[in-house]
Amino acid sequence: VVNLSAPLSSAVVINEVFYHAPNDVAELQYVEIFNSSDQPVDLGGWKFTKGIHFEFPPGSKIEAKGFWVICRNLDRFKEAYGFSANGSFERSLGKTGEEIELVNASREKVDSLHYDDEPPWPVGPDGHSSSLERISPSAESSLPQNWAASPPSEDGIKPAGTPGKQNASFSPSLPPVISEVKFAPANPAPGEPVSVEADVRDADGVREVNLLYRIASSGSEKEESSVPMSKVSDHRFKGIIPGQTSSCIIRFRIQARDEKEAQRFYPGPNEPRPAFSSFVHEELLPGKIPFGLVINIGEAELKAAEERSKKPNRGRFNEEDRMLWMGRMMLESGMDLPSAWCEVTVREDVGFDVVQKLRPLFAAKLSERENLIAKTLETASVSE
Structure with a gap:
């Protein structure tokens, strides 16, 4: 010793x-x-x-x-x-x-x-x-x-980490350091390429730098593609993402490898935001009121949204919808589990052990409540 x-x-x-x-x-x-x-x-x-x-x-x-x-x-x-x-x-x-x-x-x-x-x-x-x-x-x-x-837990609620064993991000030597990432334009027009630059440094020498990107649009997300980034100054590298079609999202990150084979992805793969994003739009006009666009990249979600859009009176309640909505509100208020959870875990001074025991019980009861409400509304008549 x-x-x-x-x-x-x-x-x-x-x-x-x-x-x-x-x-x-x-x-x-x-x-x-x-x-x-x-x-x-x-x-x-x-x-x-x-x-x-x-x-x-x-x-x-x-x-x-x-x-x-x-x-x-x-x-x-x-x-x-x-x-x-x-x-x-x-x-x-x-x-x-x-x-x-x-x-x-x-x-x-x-x-x-x-x-x-x-x-x-x-x-x-x-x-x-x-x-x-x-x-x-x-x-x-x-x-x-x-x-x-470290890699997060599947649900983001359970603690993760790698105590007592080799770190998931372990490398014998420090991987290349990537910083000062800039790209333009932020919201390209259809067919307009996106230029990405980054500062990449490594004491052992930078071997390669790649620009990784994937395209997400309604109903699909493509596999990740790679284009090499070229050195444009002492530590500055540049890559070009080809122009894309309208109404798609370009997600991209940078990969760098040094002469000792140590590599880094930036942003990190386990970060809440593991990639930069750029939105391709035909006409993106500035306005005083913020607005957002929801793109369903999952095929099932897209088909469900399309079916909803075909329904009559889309975007407003008919009498049946209004009655069902009122019924749901009444049933939820009568079985107000979220308020009960808040009362017990926030306002009351209970210990960690109690919270851990209550969590699966409340989750099970919440699931039972949702099933009961759905079944009740499904079988109930509008006049009821």
Whole structure:
């Protein structure tokens, strides 16, 4: 067992932070450290001195290439991730930003991180179920570009992250840094190409930069296409998306790879907005009143919308529609589960355990209510 004490150059690094769980459940927070060396490291007497409060007990050891996870609440962590964390810390992490510092037994700084919930830091970990993952153990903790959002959970409500195992975004070296993305025009006319430029830098040398794009229109979304981006200045690359037909959405992102095969996609694939977008429109006139366009890219959704548009009196109620709407409102107000949920979970001081037990019960009752309302309205006569 060795004791690594060199400030900043230690092989033990802050590797993952889950600072903002869905529904603001602070008890699910955790911090993970990683030992990137080939030898175990004695952690006895080490401490987190900023952000959270935790001292490693005597005899604590992190194995070679191993992980050590500490959390805010041991029971909540095990319930969410299926295994026990190595310890629990005091004081919750800040949801909008925090400085975390790890020191060794001699009180020398081993690693520190000052994260934020706004760009250039990843946004996915800010309440969207993702954790904040370190990309490369060898790159600086202070670089926002050395951190990425972990894959989110399927429903966005359950906590995600990769505690106790290799990060999903892991790379031995820092991938190319992509920034200063600009494109024009923002809303091209039909057939008009879109020019995209980006700043791409890498200490190991940029090998290739590609512009990835896909087209979404009513009833369909095409496969992603790729065009190479050419170097136009020292660190500036440019690519062209061909002109498209009217009333479609162009979604695009940038891929860069360096000489060590490390690659990055920008925006990140696990971000709430994983691509830039541009809308192709024949006549987009400015106005004082904002308006939006809804494009059903799913074939089933498109066909359903088309069927609705064929109905008589589209856009206004006939007498039958009015009676059905009034019936639904009366039934919903008589079985007002959303208000009951708000009363119990917001206005009453109930613990996390109670909320977790109530959640599936309310969800089941809400589903029963919707089925009952639909069945009642389907069988009821308008005159009733």
